Amino acid sequence: xxxxxxxxxxxxxxxxxxxxxxxxxxxxxxxxxxxxxxxxxxxxxxxxxxxxxxxxxxxxxxxxxxxxxxxxxxxxxxxxxxxxxxxxxxxxxxxxxxxxxxxxxxxxxxxxxxxxxxxxxxxxxxxxxxxxxxxxxxxxxxxxxxxxxxxxxxxxxxxxxxxxxxxxxxxxxxxxxxxxxxxxxxxxxxxxxxxxxxxxxxxxxxxxxxxxxxxxxxxxxxxxxxxxxxxxxxxxxxxxxxxxxxxxxxxxxxxxxxxxxxxxxxxxxxxxxxxxxxxxxxxxxxxxxxxxxxxxxxxxxxxxxxxxxxxxxxxxxxxxxxxxxxxxxxxxxxxxxxxxxxxxxxxxxxxxxxxxxxxxxxxxxxxxxxxxxxxxxxxxxxxxxxxxx
Numbered sequence: 001x002x003x004x005x006x007x008x009x010x011x012x013x014x015x016x017x018x019x020x021x022x023x024x025x026x027x028x029x030x031x032x033x034x035x036x037x038x039x040x041x042x043x044x045x046x047x048x049x050x051x052x053x054x055x056x057x058x059x060x061x062x063x064x065x066x067x068x069x070x071x072x073x074x075x076x077x078x079x080x081x082x083x084x085x086x087x088x089x090x091x092x093x094x095x096x097x098x099x100x101x102x103x104x105x106x107x108x109x110x111x112x113x114x115x116x117x118x119x120x121x122x123x124x125x126x127x128x129x130x131x132x133x134x135x136x137x138x139x140x141x142x143x144x145x146x147x148x149x150x151x152x153x154x155x156x157x158x159x160x161x162x163x164x165x166x167x168x169x170x171x172x173x174x175x176x177x178x179x180x181x182x183x184x185x186x187x188x189x190x191x192x193x194x195x196x197x198x199x200x201x202x203x204x205x206x207x208x209x210x211x212x213x214x215x216x217x218x219x220x221x222x223x224x225x226x227x228x229x230x231x232x233x234x235x236x237x238x239x240x241x242x243x244x245x246x247x248x249x250x251x252x253x254x255x256x257x258x259x260x261x262x263x264x265x266x267x268x269x270x271x272x273x274x275x276x277x278x279x280x281x282x283x284x285x286x287x288x289x290x291x292x293x294x295x296x297x298x299x300x301x302x303x304x305x306x307x308x309x310x311x312x313x314x315x316x317x318x319x320x321x322x323x324x325x326x327x328x329x330x331x332x333x334x335x336x337x338x339x340x341x342x343x344x345x346x347x348x349x350x351x352x353x354x355x356x357x358x359x360x361x362x363x364x365x366x367x368x369x370x371x372x373x374x375x376x377x378x379x380x381x382x383x384x385x386x387x388x389x
Contacts, residue, residue, distance in 0.1 A: 034061065039077070043067045043094075051075040051104070056111065057120070059086055062149075065093030068161070074104035078111035079120035083173040084145070087121030087181060090160055091149055092128050092188075100165030102197075102384035110170035117226060118204030121145065121181035122171035125160045127189035128153030131212030132235030132266040132274040139276075141211070141234065141267070143187060144179045151187035156214045158190025165197045165384060172204030172226065174254070182206040183225070189215040191238065199385040200225070204254055207245065210236040210280075211267070218242055221382045226254035229287065232263040232306065235276045243285040244377040246389075249292050249318060257297040260287030260315070265305030272305055279307040286376030290318030299323045302340050303330035313344035314376025317352045328358040329365050339364020345372035 034043045036050070040059030044067050049055050051074035058080045063069045069090070071077070080086050088108075090096045100106040110119035124145065131139045131152040143149045163184070171183040183200035188211065195217040200207040207222030209231040218241040222229040229245030245260055265277035289296045299315040302308045315326055329340055346354045348371045357367055379389050 043069060046070070048072065049075050049077065054078065056080065057086055057088065061088045063088070063090040063094035063096060065091055068095040068097060071096070071098040071106050073100045073106065073165070076107045076109065078109060081110055081112040081115070081119040083118060084121055084175050084181060087124060087145065089124040089143070089146065089149065090126060092126050092151060092153070095159070095161035096125065096163065097161050098164070098166050099162045102165060105165040105167055105384060107167040108169065109167070115170045117170055117202050117224070118173045119170040121173045122168060122183050122185065122203070123163075124185040124187065125189050125193070126151035126187045127160045127193065127213055127215070128155040128158040129188045129190035129213040129215070130154060130156060130235060130276055131188055132271065132277045134271065134273065135275050139188075141188070145175065145181055152212060153188065155190055157192045159192030160189050162194040163196075163198060164194060167199045167201065167385065168203070169201045170203070171200070172206070174204060180205040182209045182231075183222070184208045185211070186213055186215055187211045189213040191215055197381075197384070199223070199382065199387065206231045209233065210238070212236055214238050216240070219381050220244070221385060221387065222246070223387060224248055224251045226252070226258065228259045228262045230261045230285070232261070232278055232280055234264070234267045234278070235274070236278045236280050239281040239283065241283045242377045242381060243282060244379055244382065245286065246288040247291045247294070247296070249290045251291050252294060259296060259298045259301050261285065261300045261310075262298075263302045263306040263308055265307070269304035277305045277307070282308065282310040282313070284312045284377045285310065286314045286379070288316045288318070289321040289323065292318065292320035295322035295324055297324040298328045299326045300342060300344070301325070301328045301330065303328070305331060306340070308340050308342070310342045310344070312375055313342060314346070314372070314374065315344060315352070316347035317350045319350045321350065323352065323356070325358045326352065326354060326356045327367055327369065329367070330358070330360050339366060341366050343368045345370050345375040347373050
């Protein structure tokens with residue numbers, strides 16, 4: 001992160017002035033300093049947010065090692081529309097337990113009268129699971145939005161808590177062209193963590209991004225992400241089941257290369273000689289672009305030494321929408337033991353060309369793409385969100 005967080009925002013300053021954070025701020029807020037109604041600062045003691053009570057996220061809330069933030073089913077957290085200064089970051093050794101239900105989901109949303117994408121920075125989990133790295137080096141990396149806080153490690157089964165039946169709205173604040181907040185960011189998160197039944201709606205950058213780690217996820221809905229729907233990088237090696245991404249008509253991109261799935265083996269392709277590069281599995285994914293006149297660069301792009309096994313993918317376009325490439329394998333792993341494999345169907349209505357596959361690999365990579373009007377994720381599991389497909 002190139003830009004320090006110098007203050008929360010004026011409207012919040014009088015409420016909790018001592019909780020303004022910067023990359024070098026060592027201030028610790030303990031006990032009653034972080035309250036359930038006004039959330040910001042360093043949480044060093046367990047805190048529970050109950051349902052039926054207003055909870056206001058007014059700045060950067062850092063859940064420190066040894067602390068647990070528990071959020072009861074049905075609770076709503078209203079985030080001050082402070083952009084990059086407002087987010088929740090669970091550090092290594094900290095936990096969040098946000099265990100909602102289908103009838104009482106937990107909602108993180110903007111507190112603005114007229115909410116919009118990028119109002120706040122979303123939720124970030126930092127774990128102790130492995131990352132891609134140079135041989136002989138430590139498995140550590142700097143958090144993109146706050147470089148002084150590290151993530152990663154050697155504990156593949158690390159547990160950062162539970163996110164279940166959770167809605168995240170109006171997230172994705174942008175720092176600059178190189179760093180941004182997503183709806184949900186998973187940094188080196190281990191397989192002991194539960195991530196399931198998540199809806200990420202109307203965000204200004206990626207819906208969900210995995211930086212390394214081994215966490216498995218299921219039933220993730222991403223609607224109107226302005227950049228990538230599902231982004232994998234820096235050595236991610238888990239399994240994702242039932243992913244559904246859709247861009248509605250009238251929704252525009254914020255970057256020049258939005259994608260359904262984007263996967264890098266290492267961090268942004270900067271370390272092609274890394275060990276432990278991304279090798280992940282997706283079981284069931286739907287990617288739909290309904291934005292008239294808007295091109296998604298790729299439906300699925302696997303690149304920069306990443307390896308992916310994707311089965312039961314379904315890609316479709318609305319009238320006037322486009323994919324640059326339906327599937328693009330650009331420098332993905334291609335030896336006989338690590339070949340990328342994609343099995344997909346595509347709805348060829350509205351001009352989608354299923355022959356538009358770009359495969360620049362040799363060896364083990366395979367694509368099986370056929371014309372069909374169905375397949376992919378099971379959208380019935382998202383009934384609890386109230387989203388109308």
